[in-house]
Amino acid sequence: MKKFQKAMSNFTPDFSINDLFNHIDDGLQSIIDEAAEQLFNAGKKVVDMARARTRADNGFGNITWELRNSIGCLLVNNNQILDEHIYFPPLAQGIEGTKIGISYAREIALLVSDGSPVLIFVAGMDYAAFVESTERDVISMSSLSFGKIFKQLINQI
Template identity: 35%
Template structure:
């Protein structure tokens, strides 16, 4: 007979399973949100870039990777600009962007990290000339991420209670 007249109709495994399922839902929601932010940042950076991209390489080198515990779980690097000067087979912008993002991803082995890059080696120089390569995307992320994560936290607490 139970000590206080109550008897649980569930076991430790049931509690563990429920918590694991809830944690998985939170991880999935966080991944979807971070992927959305990554896509938006790439779109903004490519569309609002205020530089003259003659070869298309700089704009094509813009992309992102989403990293979870050191593993890349999502990425976006695709050709968006074709140059009349450089052949369409030249994917150096995409390749440079991916290489840089993957190199940076190796430095983060715990938690979630969203890495947005302009992979061409001269991207920083172009930004130093007061041209917008990633500035608009960074401002967007700095504005949106805290708000979106705050909303997610509210939803988590609402469902948990």
């Protein structure tokens, strides 16, 4: 044991405790960023499900297509919204709905302040709540599958 102690006394690390903490922080941030990416991927799947609903499966019809286009999500991570984390895929009609949905989601994102990843789902048209109140699914029912989808994506990492 004394030989081991003597050998250890000559050991001098080439890193500081701050280097060690920075390395741990970088690793943790990498895990958070990967989880945030999967959060966003699950959100995209929910948006696609909500947009694909038809009257036949408790969805709603399309007159102007604005409501369907206003359904989307965005990811806030580290208090930032990157363009690649905004998901409002435009359809052939109802382009104003896309603009309104993105604007509404950005407005909600301003309320996020702690830096944690937050996924925001919206149906941006002001009459979305009315359509939901008629027992038609705009986004609420589709969003119930989010947890299952997210868990599947996280388990693939």
